[in-house]
Amino acid sequence: MTKRKLEELFIKILMILATIVVVGSFFLIVGTIFSKGIPYMSWDMISKIPGGGFYIGKEGGVLNAIIGSLYIAGGATILGLLISIPVALFINMYMASKNFIANTFRLAFDVLFGIPSIVYGAFGFLIMVYFGLKASLLGGIIAVTLLVIPILVRTLDEVIQTVPGELRDAALSLGATRWETAKVVLRQIRPGIFTAILLSFGRGIGDVASVLFTAGFSDNIPTSLHEPAATLPLAIFFQLSSPVEEVQGRAYASALILTIVVLIITVLSEILIKKFSKHKI
Amino acid sequence: MLVFTLASVSLVLVIGIGLYYQSLPVLANSSWVHLLSSSIWKPMRGLFGFYPFIMGTLWVTGISIIIALPLCLLTSFYLSEYAHAKVKRVLIPFVNLLSGIPPVIFGVWGVLFIVPFIQTSIAPHFVDFSTGYSVLAGGIVLAVMIFPLLVSIVNQVLNTIPQELKDASLALGATRWETIKKVTIRKALPGIIAATVLSISRAFGETIAVLMVCGNNAVVPHSVFDTGYPLPALIANNYGDMMSIPLYGSALMFAALLLFIIILLFNLISRIILTRLERNLAG
Numbered sequence: 001m002t003k004r005k006l007e008e009l010f011i012k013i014l015m016i017l018a019t020i021v022v023v024g025s026f027f028l029i030v031g032t033i034f035s036k037g038i039p040y041m042s043w044d045m046i047s048k049i050p051g052g053g054f055y056i057g058k059e060g061g062v063l064n065a066i067i068g069s070l071y072i073a074g075g076a077t078i079l080g081l082l083i084s085i086p087v088a089l090f091i092n093m094y095m096a097s098k099n100f101i102a103n104t105f106r107l108a109f110d111v112l113f114g115i116p117s118i119v120y121g122a123f124g125f126l127i128m129v130y131f132g133l134k135a136s137l138l139g140g141i142i143a144v145t146l147l148v149i150p151i152l153v154r155t156l157d158e159v160i161q162t163v164p165g166e167l168r169d170a171a172l173s174l175g176a177t178r179w180e181t182a183k184v185v186l187r188q189i190r191p192g193i194f195t196a197i198l199l200s201f202g203r204g205i206g207d208v209a210s211v212l213f214t215a216g217f218s219d220n221i222p223t224s225l226h227e228p229a230a231t232l233p234l235a236i237f238f239q240l241s242s243p244v245e246e247v248q249g250r251a252y253a254s255a256l257i258l259t260i261v262v263l264i265i266t267v268l269s270e271i272l273i274k275k276f277s278k279h280k281i
Numbered sequence: 282m283l284v285f286t287l288a289s290v291s292l293v294l295v296i297g298i299g300l301y302y303q304s305l306p307v308l309a310n311s312s313w314v315h316l317l318s319s320s321i322w323k324p325m326r327g328l329f330g331f332y333p334f335i336m337g338t339l340w341v342t343g344i345s346i347i348i349a350l351p352l353c354l355l356t357s358f359y360l361s362e363y364a365h366a367k368v369k370r371v372l373i374p375f376v377n378l379l380s381g382i383p384p385v386i387f388g389v390w391g392v393l394f395i396v397p398f399i400q401t402s403i404a405p406h407f408v409d410f411s412t413g414y415s416v417l418a419g420g421i422v423l424a425v426m427i428f429p430l431l432v433s434i435v436n437q438v439l440n441t442i443p444q445e446l447k448d449a450s451l452a453l454g455a456t457r458w459e460t461i462k463k464v465t466i467r468k469a470l471p472g473i474i475a476a477t478v479l480s481i482s483r484a485f486g487e488t489i490a491v492l493m494v495c496g497n498n499a500v501v502p503h504s505v506f507d508t509g510y511p512l513p514a515l516i517a518n519n520y521g522d523m524m525s526i527p528l529y530g531s532a533l534m535f536a537a538l539l540l541f542i543i544i545l546l547f548n549l550i551s552r553i554i555l556t557r558l559e560r561n562l563a564g
Binding site: 005007008015016017019021022025026033086089090103111116117118122123146149153205233237240251252255258259263266267270 | 293300353355359372379457459488545
């Protein structure tokens with residue numbers, strides 16, 4: 001073999017090894033979480049709120065955190081959708097497609113997407129202080145909404161762009177107003193909207209830094225927007241830093257719950273994205 | 282619709298202004314230069330030196346990029362130039378799944394796997410003693426966290442390289458690796474740089490996973506086995522005290538402002554490069 005053929009072989013082996021490391025890290029993480037979490041998993045974990053002495057290893061579960069996370073991620077996703085569907089439609093339907101301003105707006109959302117959640121958390125905290133709110137479910141929902149808006153807008157924007165221009169032209173040429181055309185487009189992108197919802201929900205349910213200042217923590221299931229709410233990631237974080245082994249174990253089990261939820265969401269959104277691109281013209 | 286659009290777009294400005302406004306008290310107390318270069322962190326006495334935290338962030342981010350960049354470039358080249366369509370279809374979903382895993386899970390993994398691994402298997406070869414909680418642990422966890430971002434963006438960039446260019450090189454008898462080395466990389470370089478900058482800014486702002494594995498000691502790290510205390514971890518760890526000590530809240534908001542400015546710039550630059558590339562392809 002010549003030197004260049006050897007080099008080719010060598011680099012190819014390196015590439016395969018690198019790919020194994022990158023893809024393998026996923027299995028390593030999920031494997032670690034499963035093997036550590038399963039021994040501590042029990043029905044009580046997901047069906048009970050923390051009882052007395054929970055944090056020194058007595059009985060109870062993390063139902064408060066599960067419900068809190070669902071409330072916050074769900075509330076933020078709904079609120080985020082209400083804001084980002086109009087935004088995505090506006091950028092695409094009411095502005096020319098190669099418009100400089102439309103592209104500047106897209107750039108702004110790309111940049112917002114890159115802003116770390118801790119900054120959203122700090123900013124959400126500022127908003128709460130400004131309006132005199134205490135750490136509560138509402139505060140958490142506001143901070144997470146800010147966090148998911150860029151995700152929703154970017155996803156919806158991409159999806160709307162896949163709708164063929166002829167469809168819009170046909171609707172417009174039949175005398176439909178832009179808003180009526182937008183409704184036609186909305187019907188076309190329904191699976192895309194589900195994808196956006198899943199992506200936003202997945203991000204919202206797993207994020208800690210944004211709810212750390214804003215949602216607080218509570219052992220009870222919140223009954224109003226003004227009560228503090230526990231979240232699953234924060235519960236993991238707190239329990240893991242406990243010196244009690246039993247409580248640490250609960251952190252592993254909670255991590256397992258969160259991982260399973262998030263994996264299901266991601267797999268669903270992957271399937272949806274694939275289906276959607278299949279129907280694309 | 283216009284109102285919603287303008288409101289959400291101006292969020293960029295509003296966040297910046299809000300954080301700046303809140304940092305004014307600490308800025309009135311000492312100058313930018315002093316805040317950034319002093320390494321004395323004594324909130325009780327009103328001394329806020331961010332140097333150790335900035336260095337902590339730089340160490341952790343640097344380590345993560347050094348680990349992730351070569352691995353992800355090789356993986357992307359493999360996936361886009363070598364792998365069969367079937368292999369690709371199996372592997373790429375796992376990369377996407379990795380991107381869906383929440384930061385706190387990476388943190389738990391870091392504590393359960395990386396930290397003990399460093400303590401028992403890596404550190405003893407180099408230093409006398411390490412608990413494993415170190416900037417190296419933070420760097421490794423961050424590297425894995427930015428794998429999906431880096432791989433998917435570099436892959437997209439590689440897909441924009443015209444097949445004709447590669448074909449021409451291959452037809453002249455170049456091996457695939459020679460084609461990558463002399464044709465593809467040259468063409469894709471701006472995109473690869475943009476992807477790297479984007480990943481750096483992601484690593485920069487990551488909070489909870491780093492906080493869990495870095496040891497959080499306000500000292501400038503001198504080796505990869507030293508503990509570090511990155512900026513985002515500082516903000517997250519002290520939110521409880523910040524109301525009770527004067528200027529503390531303002532100092533933490535200044536930390537958030539710093540993060541915001543750096544990440545904003547990094548993101549702007551890389552996004553502009555990436556959209557240019559995309560437009561060239563379309564045009």
